[in-house]
Amino acid sequence: MLERFSTGASTYAGSIDHLIFLVAALVGFWLIVAEVSLFWLMYRYRHREGHSSQYVTGEEKHLTRWVTIPHFMVIFCDIVIIVPAILVWVNVKQTMPPAEQTVRIFSQQWAWSFQQPGADGILDTADDIRTVGELHVKVNTTYHFELMSRDVLHSFSVPMFRLKQDAVPGRTITGWFQATRPGNYDIQCTQMCGIGHGLMAARIIVETPEQHSAWIRRASNPALAAGVSLPADTDGSKLAEVRP
């Protein structure tokens, strides 16, 4: 289960995982300190005959330090988490490295469809490749995506990339990713989008440059394309047939 954290498949998966480990170490420390103190005090000061409680207001200086020292330590830990959290965020979401390829992602109740350039490498030309339910990308290539929704909110999530972005109707949301390992990964919808939400699955297929150009050739040739891609207006129920 947790092997997931050693198997990221995008350039930023590692930095997100490291951030998660950092948070886990710090909050793990505080959780253990707090739970151990709680249980030790419960044991140490359990009611025994002949022992009575002490009268401690907790408002004198030498007592308040038991709260003020942790107070400053928690602020320090917060800063240690906030700084890398923002750095990771800025890297993943706020700044965009130059695009080598651009894909368009359409979400709708309840299917994912994709539009990407054909052999000419330019989007919005006659040879664009449109697919439903599977997105073919080239490894080690920076992709920009333009995420759109045709009806309600959806969320484009590729857990292995640590990528997640809501799609909002009426807007085009841009983002980026660069896959690092060839393979075949889940695309989930992670925003409640109606009764087909649980069926809104797709696959992202990360290919080597050779595989990818072979795929582009196949997909661009209408005679070979039938088994690979479907027209954009295909409804989601056909999804099962094209999935590998």
Add this chain to the structure above:
Amino acid sequence: MTTPATGAQAHLGSHGDEHAHHRQSFFHKYLWSTDHKMIAMQYLFTGAAMALIGGYLAYVFRMQLAFPGQNVPGYGLVTPGKYNSLVTMHGTIMIFWVAMPVLVAAFGNFLIPLMIGCDDMVFPRINRLSYQVFLLSAMVLLASFFVHNGAFGGAWTSYPPLSARGAYNLTPLGASLWLLAVALEFVAFLLGGINFVVTTMNGRAPGMRMWDIPLVVWMIVLASVLFMASVGPLIAGAVMLFFDQRLGTAFYDPGRGGDPLLWQHLFWFFGHPEVYVVLLPALGIVAEIITVFARKKLFGYRTVLYTTWATGILSFVVWAHHQFIAGIDPRMANVFTITTLLISVPITEMIFVYIATLYGGSIRFTTPMLWALSFIAEFLIGGVTGIFLGASGADIYFHDTYFVVAHFHYTFFPSAIIGMFAALAFWYPKMFGRMMNETLGKIHFWGTVVAFNVTFIPLFITGAAGDQRRIYSYALFPEQDKPGLQHLRELSTIGVIVLLAFQVFFLINFFWSLRHGKVAPENPWLSNTLEWTVPSPAPHGNFAEMPTVYRGPYEYSAPGRETDYWPQNQPISPLEEAAL
């Protein structure tokens, strides 16, 4: 007033109110009462009934997740549409119709007048109206199960455009009834909140300064202030959503100039303070209980209050951490990460104060104390896992996974459920005049707490492994459709079933003790606060003679006294004055 004429007496079956100085008909006593204690009971029993419904819904959808596509005993086949309705209604019911009525309304109503030395709420008729509107809201919500296409299935956050159009959510009538019920519920709590704040500010017994108010009262008042200050935008948002649904307006329709993200801002501007509306009363309940059973003064009463205020104020500027990846300007996430993580400072301090209170104590592990201590132990887990979600970079991965589900159940369950059981075990004698059975109470405690952890610890793991929320079946997701993860889902379902089964012990204990429990003395726990100076159960009108307050609520084990408690209303005798 020699013989109390309370509803609690009738619950005991004694019907001993013939001698009361004013007789009430059944209708006036139970349904039209303005007595704060009766209204508290109404809220308590309504909330408890709703909790059983919410628990049943959880059982049904957990069964679907553990054994996808199989008939659920006691329900039948769960279709994807039904599944969405089940999770939506579970969330809605548990937060708005269980946590709030029980923690804020039931205990707020019962405790505030008794603990501040007042005979009733300042506005008793508004109080009665509050419950009646609340009951109506619950009926509207439950009615939505039975309309065409069933209850609303667009998640408890009700994001448009899904919630705005019947063609999208396929539960158009359910969606509108949901919205109407939530809006009515807000009206009920606005009416109740006004009462709590005004009563506490104006109705205190002579001598009770701000710093002498028991923490649970402070916490319920602050929760009411948070609620009233945050709910306005959401009510406006709900009206716009209702118009979108029913009148064809386009406040949230991007195709006609609206914006779906507007709802998210309005919803979470309320939704985040709402977390603290539920948490604060539970923290107050725990403060009362640990001081009594550790026989200790609270470690830093003022620290707790300052940190509560800080938490309350900060809770208004963290809402967009629910929307990091929702399509807001990514730069906003940086601001909200900072504010969100800063909330850990006051909350940690508060929890440390609670833990430090045990230092030097003499701890009695009674049932209420076990509940209160388990609140601290469990809430800590909920608190620290929130950091993963508040740190924007990490939230990209965790957002809308079961990790989030596990996290907020570790905050809401300790607050709403453990807090409720702690309070019931503690104040039961004052409410019903009998003691609850300790053995049954402890069986119920251990069964509930262990089963709760069995339910939700697996969900941290499945969430970290990528299980997304609100999914009817993982069959189409090869990375999630693995036997290891499925076993954890089954374990979680077993946890829920055990958790629900152990509630039988509570129900038996509750109803058995009403008739057969040991008769409760005035002050069974040897506590300081004013509610323990009146007979058990508390009579109509509360105090035979209005009390005067001489000291704060947590003077336990004060030096130079024979007893280890010192009721707030006990004057200092000249002898004691000399000893000090």
